Amino acid sequence: MSDAVLAPRNAFHxxxxxxxxxxxxxxxxxxxLPEQDRVTWLVIAFGGVILLSFAVQLGYGRAQGFIVRVAASCVGSLIVMGLVSAAFGLAALAAAL
Known part of the structure; x- marks a missing residue:
């Protein structure tokens, strides 16, 4: 008798x-944070996000597509953090005018 094959969890979550x-x-x-410290801490936070993406994807335990999932996590996080940083930069520029 064979065991039923379970569907793997969706790793995109x-x-x-x-x-x-x-x-x-x-x-x-x-x-x-004040304006002059934001970039430094955003870079540090991005480093933490990269480590988090590795930990989350290793937690799924699936080797298939690991690099693609980690790359999607890192690139998406970079875009998200860049857009938020740009929004705060524009807000600081508008406040200065």
């Missing part, structure tokens, strides 16, 4: 979770 963490982290850093 981990990618979206990492994007959400990067969005929340970038907004929190943008609000909490």
């Amino acid at each position: 981990g990618v979206i979770a990492v994007w959400a963490v990067s969005l929340i982290g970038a907004i929190a850093l943008g609000i909490a």
